[in-house]
Amino acid sequence: MAKLRALWAGSLPLGEAFWTWAIGVGVVVNLVTSGLFLTLITQDRPLAALLVGYGLSVPYNVVALVGVWRSAARHPGREADLARIVTLLVMALLTVT
Numbered sequence: 001m002a003k004l005r006a007l008w009a010g011s012l013p014l015g016e017a018f019w020t021w022a023i024g025v026g027v028v029v030n031l032v033t034s035g036l037f038l039t040l041i042t043q044d045r046p047l048a049a050l051l052v053g054y055g056l057s058v059p060y061n062v063v064a065l066v067g068v069w070r071s072a073a074r075h076p077g078r079e080a081d082l083a084r085i086v087t088l089l090v091m092a093l094l095t096v097t
Contacts, residue, residue: 003021004063007021007063007064007067007071008063008066008067008070009067009070010066010067010069010070010071010073010074011071012067012071013071013075014068014071014072014074014075014079014080014083017064017067017068017071017083018068018071018083018086018087021064021067021068022064022065022067022068022087022090022091023090025060025064026060026061026064026090026091026094027094029056029057029060029061030057030060030061030094030095030097033052033053033054033056033057034053034057034097036049036052036053037049037050037052037053037054040052040053054095057094057095058095061091061094061095062091064087064091065087065088065091068083068084068087069084069087071083072084
């Protein structure tokens with residue numbers, strides 16, 4: 001939990017915030033919640049599917065995006081801008097799919 005707080009605060013190094021939390025953990029969280037969503041839909045439980053599929057992944061995606069954005073603010077150069085853009089696109093894509 002301390003790492004998530006550090007991510008949210010933007011106090012993690014940009015590389016860790018981006019590669020570990022936005023890309024690595026973000027993909028895993030979204031794959032798991034998508035799998036649960038599909039399982040619940042096939043069991044004719046649409047409300048539970050909605051809550052699990054979006055109620056867990058969207059908050060995480062917001063935390064990851066904010067964390068990378070804030071970490072990038074402390075990191076000079078083009079890498080920071082690129083990390084922000086890629087994270088925004090990846091989190092939007094993972095949220096929609």
